[in-house]
Amino acid sequence: MTTYKIALLKGDGIGPEIVDQAVKVLDKTADKFGFAVEYDPADIGGIAIDNYGEPLPQVTVDKCKAADSVILGAVGGPKWDSQPANNRPEKGLLKIREALGLFANLRPAVIFEPLKKASPIKDEIIGDNLDIMIVRELTGGIYFGERGRLEENGVPAAYDTEKYSVPEIERIVKVAFDMAMKRNKKLTSVDKANVLESSRLWRETVNRISADYPEVQVNHMYVDNCAMQLVRNPGQFDVIVTSNIFGDILSDEASMISGSIGMLASASLSGGKRGLYEPIHGSAPDIAGQDIANPLATILSVAMMLRYSLDQPQAAQAIEDAVAKALTTHRTPDIYEEGKTKVTCSQMGDYVCTLI
Numbered sequence: 001m002t003t004y005k006i007a008l009l010k011g012d013g014i015g016p017e018i019v020d021q022a023v024k025v026l027d028k029t030a031d032k033f034g035f036a037v038e039y040d041p042a043d044i045g046g047i048a049i050d051n052y053g054e055p056l057p058q059v060t061v062d063k064c065k066a067a068d069s070v071i072l073g074a075v076g077g078p079k080w081d082s083q084p085a086n087n088r089p090e091k092g093l094l095k096i097r098e099a100l101g102l103f104a105n106l107r108p109a110v111i112f113e114p115l116k117k118a119s120p121i122k123d124e125i126i127g128d129n130l131d132i133m134i135v136r137e138l139t140g141g142i143y144f145g146e147r148g149r150l151e152e153n154g155v156p157a158a159y160d161t162e163k164y165s166v167p168e169i170e171r172i173v174k175v176a177f178d179m180a181m182k183r184n185k186k187l188t189s190v191d192k193a194n195v196l197e198s199s200r201l202w203r204e205t206v207n208r209i210s211a212d213y214p215e216v217q218v219n220h221m222y223v224d225n226c227a228m229q230l231v232r233n234p235g236q237f238d239v240i241v242t243s244n245i246f247g248d249i250l251s252d253e254a255s256m257i258s259g260s261i262g263m264l265a266s267a268s269l270s271g272g273k274r275g276l277y278e279p280i281h282g283s284a285p286d287i288a289g290q291d292i293a294n295p296l297a298t299i300l301s302v303a304m305m306l307r308y309s310l311d312q313p314q315a316a317q318a319i320e321d322a323v324a325k326a327l328t329t330h331r332t333p334d335i336y337e338e339g340k341t342k343v344t345c346s347q348m349g350d351y352v353c354t355l356i
Ligand code: IPM
Pocket: 090, 093, 094, 248, 280, 282
């Protein structure tokens, strides 16, 4: 029997509760589809600061590198707000992305039919089968560029730098084109080329690579327009490719179209098989420990792992189908609607298991 080794980085806040549900569902899926999973827990974020003095200890990096894939919950919380900037929990997340070379972040924004009412966007705007794939560059740009504080004529100032090299743009854009080829062959590249030089280089690179993908219909969109178009007519998008910071912002926006930020999964890939799978939402310290968080984004992240890293597409589909079915009757508080059964985080995990 195939045994997969999974590094388990639960992190902070609601991280442990949601990852526990994802593990339950993965174990159930393994039983059903005839494979086994071994878990190797490791610390990241605030808990790692508490236990090791830093948000990403080397032992965690080593465990991730020795694993077939990584499942991550969330990091951060008020307890660590007073940490210096380079030792914050979020730094652990940025460092693991860098250490594993996870330059491609896939964030699918899909609407599950039964959740249409939970979306703040009107039914007729959402349309049928909303399914957008945001491909976010994850290890470059302003997140990793030079930054600092200085004083100009006695006035304190600070700066961060948005910089992209051609190879960095090429590799993420190719991921997006390949993705578009497997989907509806439509790619929107989002930038701010009317202002930013790095965006002009981005756009040139997309246009050059598009020659290798004659079947893909490409359009360019400024990020401000894209933010507006996402709520005006989200159905126009198939695959969106964009920089690290624009992807961060647009994926939060897209998540609300699908009803709740508690629904959006993500995969972070390096070009190899190993990936890191995490919900796009944060650690929600305000509701941590109450067993009321929505575990579905993490459960759907496990489905992405089965599809992209472990070559178990049927198992992935089984999880996605189970989530879709669970939503017809069972809801965590963030997506609760009258007439449905209100469930806790762990009850949702259990219920999804029964549908696998
Ligand atoms: C995300 C998060 C992170 C990011 C934070 C927590 C550093 O918002 O994964 O979208 O900005 O990338």
